[in-house]
Amino acid sequence: TAGITQAPTSQILAAGRSMTLRCTQDMRHNAMYWYRQDLGLGLRLIHYSNTAGTTGKGEVPDGYSVSRANTDDFPLTLASAVPSQTSVYFCASSDGTSGSGANVLTFGAGSRLTVL
Amino acid sequence: AQKITQTQPGMFVQEKEAVTLDCTYDTSDQSYGLFWYKQPSSGEMIFLIYQGSYDEQNATEGRYSLNFQKARKSANLVISASQLGDSAMYFCAMRPTQNTGGFKTIFGAGTRLFVKA
Numbered sequence: 001t002a003g004i005t006q007a008p009t010s011q012i013l014a015a016g017r018s019m020t021l022r023c024t025q026d027m028r029h030n031a032m033y034w035y036r037q038d039l040g041l042g043l044r045l046i047h048y049s050n051t052a053g054t055t056g057k058g059e060v061p062d063g064y065s066v067s068r069a070n071t072d073d074f075p076l077t078l079a080s081a082v083p084s085q086t087s088v089y090f091c092a093s094s095d096g097t098s099g100s101g102a103n104v105l106t107f108g109a110g111s112r113l114t115v116l
Numbered sequence: 117a118q119k120i121t122q123t124q125p126g127m128f129v130q131e132k133e134a135v136t137l138d139c140t141y142d143t144s145d146q147s148y149g150l151f152w153y154k155q156p157s158s159g160e161m162i163f164l165i166y167q168g169s170y171d172e173q174n175a176t177e178g179r180y181s182l183n184f185q186k187a188r189k190s191a192n193l194v195i196s197a198s199q200l201g202d203s204a205m206y207f208c209a210m211r212p213t214q215n216t217g218g219f220k221t222i223f224g225a226g227t228r229l230f231v232k233a
Contacts, residue, residue: 031219040125042207042225050219058220090161094221103149103211105221107161 002026004108006091012114013081021076021111023091031094032074033058033105034066036087043090049074081115088112118143120208120224128230129198136183137193137227139208147213150191151221152182155205164206167191168213195229203231 007022025032030051035043035058045058049068063085065077074093078085089112092105119142129135141150152164167175167182175182183192191210195202205228211221 033221035223040225042120042122043209043223045220045222048220056220059222088159092161092221103219103221104151104163104166105153105161105209110159 004091004093004106006089006108006111008111009109010112010114012116013078015082015115016080019078019081019113021078021089021091021113023074023076023108024072025074025091025093025106026072027093027095027106028071029093029095029106030071031103032068033092033094034064034074034076035090035092036060036085037090037110038087046076046089078113081113083115086113086115118145118210118212118220118222120210120222122208122224122227124227125225126228126230128232129195129202130232131200132197134194134196135198135229137195137206137208137229139191139193139224141189141191141208141210143189143210143212145212149211149213150182150184151209151211152180152191152193153207153209153223155207155226156201157204161207165193198231200231200233203229205229 004025033048034046047066049055091108094103148169150167154162165177181194208224
């Protein structure tokens with residue numbers, strides 16, 4: 001089934017440890033995004049990438065880094081996790097980087113991360 | 117800066133009745149798209165409806181319609197004939213259609229809808 005695969009599904013991590021959340025899409029979408037979802041705050045954009053080789057900061061980028069070496073993969077790294085990074089993380093992609101069309105987001109199933 | 121505001125943390129509606137979920141937005145972009153997504157208790161995000169800022173008619177998709185009032189910067193979602201399966205979290209979102217910072221889609225805090233039998 002075409003779509004976005006996120007891994008791991010859930011993880012418990014000790015504070016101070018590093019962690020990489022993986023995201024792979026098979027739709028050849030140009031744009032990819034990482035969001036975190038917290039109760040009462042909705043989805044907040046962490047980082048995004050309009051095309052392979054480029055990345056940009058979203059609303060809450062501190063403590064996170066991303067890379068986009070190819071079209072399909074967009075990993076999110078927490079270099080030194082803190083409890084405030086406990087959240088559900090969603091990877092998403094969209095077809096276009098231009099302004100035309102709806103450019104609807106396709107989401108992965110999410111990764112639940114708990115930092116203790 | 118762009119911002120989406122959803123002022124209703126929770127809403128109740130009787131089955132088969134219509135309900136309106138509010139969304140207001142703030143942007144300096146002249147061209148943008150507005151979206152609604154649904155998140156059931158299972159957690160997946162489901163696209164519902166899209167409205168372009170230059171679309172003259174309100175968007176409709178089955179039982180969903182978007183009440184777009186550009187001057188008021190509002191994009192309310194109307195669900196007609198509510199069903200029990202409509203119980204979910206609903207998010208309003210916005211994305212610029214001009215490259216004024218990366219075509220980033222931003223979301224509101226969401227409204228949780230409860231449909232009563």
